[in-house]
Amino acid sequence: MYGPTEATIACLAQRYVPDEPVVTKERGIIAIGKPFAGTNAAIVDPSNTFLAAGERGELALSGGQISSGYLNDAKKTAARFPVVTGEVWYLTGDFAYMDESGLFHHLGRTDHQVKVLGNRVELEEIESYLRLICKTESVAAVAWPVVDGSAQGIVAFVSGCNSSVALIREDMSRCVPKYMVPGKIFVLESLPLTFSGKVDRNALQQRLVGN
Secondary structure, eight states: OBOOGGGTSOOEEOOOOTTSOOEETTTTEEOOBEEOTTEEEEEEOTTOOBOOTTOOEEEEEEETTSOOOOTTOHHHHHHHSOEETTEEOEEEEEEEEEOTTSOEEEEEEGGGEEEETTEEEEHHHHHHHHHHHHTOSOEEEEEOOEETTEEOOEEEEEESOOSOHHHHHHHHHHHSOGGGSOSEEEEESSOOBOTTSSBOHHHHHHHHTTO
């Protein structure tokens, strides 16, 4: 199941069949499925124009499960809950696409897309390869250093991995273009987490300040 808090936690679903899983091939994960009855899902571009099947953009939701906005924050509400074609939609901040069958595929967070040396990079794609290579879920990739608003490279953090840094980089170089291979890889005892249990990327970036 998929869904943000602003859409009552779960609003799309995909039945998992072990022998025939419906996979999002770009990330090697199960597709997030189709919307529940009464909920609408669509892919939009930065101007909130609906995109056709196969086109990548931001996942937007509308319908009875959608929140009315953020308490005492009219500015954020207006930004994340725009009215499109006469209906209120919630912009999830998730990068996705819908295939020809109407099935939605999650590609990561829009705020985890960065430009590295002029190339668009999805940090979660790098992390998916790190998980496979390191055989651990405790991985993170951050764009670093950032000079004049442009990232110069990628730094990775892993925990619970038995492979050497050299082997990780060697395996990564077989999977992704050179600009996506982490220039530095730090092996930590554990990764810092936010209050909600997600990897704290800001804390990891702070570790790099001065390095």
